[in-house]
Amino acid sequence: MRALVLGFLLLLGACATTPAGRPDPSGDSLDAIARDYVALILEIGEREPGYVDAYYGPPEWAAAAEANAREVPALIQGAASLTRRLNAVSTTGADPAVVQRKAYLLAHVSAASARLRMIGGERMSFADEAEALFGVRPEILPLSAYDPILAEIDRLVPGEGELAARVAAFRTGFQIPTDRLQTVFDASIAECRARTVRHIALPANERFTLAFVTDKPWSGYNYYQGDAASRIEINTDQPIFTDRAIDLGCHEGYPGHHVYNALLEQTFVVERGWVEMSVYPLYSPMSFVAEGSANYGIDLAFPGDEAAVFERDVLLPLAGLTGPPVEQKARLNALVRRLGRAEYTVADAYLAGRIDRAEATRLLSQYMLTTPERAAQRVRFIDTYRSYIINYGLGRDVVQAWVERQGPDRWQGMETLLSSQILPVDLLP
Known part of the structure; x- marks a missing residue:
């Protein structure tokens, strides 16, 4: 039942216009990007056990990620593509909740990109890593x-x-x-x-x-x-x-x-x-x-x-x-x-x-x-x-x-x- 409900909601989202009421000339939307974001996170979870703390979307999405998970370099490119697509979506005149949704997705794609680089071998200082993953820089006192x-x-x-x-x-x-x-x-x-x-x-x-x-x-x-x-x-x-x-x-x-x-x-x-x-x-x-x-x-x-x-x-x-x-x-x-x-x-x-x-x-x-x-x-x-x-x-x-x-x-x-x-x-x- 959950999969059917989500599928219906996604169908509605695919037919929706931009929040300001104008069709998106690029054909992209936050709903479409959000779906691809979920796929990205699920695929990262296949490369790092424990990365996905919870998932309760359609089980077929998880099955697809398990069967077709991209390698880490391709996932890094996928995160970069999501960032470009998000930046291209206009939220001018949009409801504040939609503006926040875009910011939320951007922040989480950025964190996913940082984690992928770490999986690939990059190492950061403690404070740099914390800021890249969680969005806040801690102070390190003696x-x-x-x-x-x-x-x-x-x-x-x-x-x-x-x-x-x-x-x-x-x-x-x-x-x-x-x-x-x-x-x-x-x-x-x-x-x-x-x-x-x-x-x-x-x-x-x-x-x-x-x-x-x-x-x-x-x-x-x-x-x-x-x-x-x-x-x-x-x-x-x-x-x-x-x-x-x-x-x-x-x-x-x-x-x-x-x-x-x-x-x-x-x-x-x-x-x-x-x-x-x-x-x-x-x-x-x-x-x-x-x-x-x-x-x-x-x-x-x-x-x-x-x-x-x-x-x-x-x-x-x-x-x-x-x-x-x-x-x-x-x-x-x-x-x-x-x-x-x-x-x-x-x-x-x-x-x-x-x-x-x-x-x-x-x-x-x-x-x-x-x-x-x-x-x-x-x-x-x-x-x-x-x-x-x-x-x-x-x-x-x-x-x-x-x-x-x-x-x-x-x-x-x-x-x-x-x-x-x-x-x-x-x-x-």
Whole structure:
């Protein structure tokens, strides 16, 4: 049924005139370019496993990409052709949404071109790569800039031994026993959802499944499957703490990735037939908005001390834990968040070959206050996703600032962002 609906919408698009009401003399249109853009992204996914994070368009398009994927040099030429075609489409006098659609496609084709060059062997600096793929350039500060924050945490968590080890020992009191993970996560995600649906109307059929997995470089992942459905996976390689259940419930579910993808599908694919939104290329400006909004969504759903209260009153009892100092951990988490961009400095040096894996692991343990095992997992994440890491901390800060500039109703600002083609560059002041 989905394929028939999309096919009908594409047929209508092929017969449409330009937004200003005049036939396009070139015979090209944003609808036609969008269809070829989807094909390009699907073909890149055949050359780089994991590049396509989600696709819920007609299955025959995916089958065609699998059967006839072009080689990387031809795909680079294909991206250049799409850029020329987009630049040739006039949006003079067009509806602002159509103007934004063209800008959105241009930005995502540019990111696809950059990723193809990387697949072909080109290497960029950390900041250049982040800007080329995600549309925002991160600032790389010396690690010494984060030392005052470590000093504050040192005073908060006193004791003997290295600070990272003391923090790890402190967090142990919040570790969810393996046999309680399902119960704790079910309660956490349900609360994240309840807080979200008070403010954002979701598709009536939205749903998700939850699974616990191992041997992954990430702690949680949302696999969006289309038709308002997600599969949320939680990695149990490392200990999971009660506050992390709140973070992951919001980030992967509500109002995070699941809500973002469901609203994009409803707004663009179902209601407008804009097929470019039926595919999600991981290394694209879309990810800056996705990860940034998912992280900001934690604070939006649980403002002030509400997360700590919910953790203390609901999650700790469900986990069978009693008496850990939740308020002290909340202060610790706020300080640790300020250390987040130290990871960019370590990744920049590691990916450029200025430090080796062992040193990257040591520095991440020191500056992100994690165990060596968790730091090693993070290095594995950097090996896999490289500059993608900017989307979490920098993305959250940029999204938060933009939403709060929209007015006092932050949920309304969030809903506008999650159901739009707003680009990272549009979020900057």
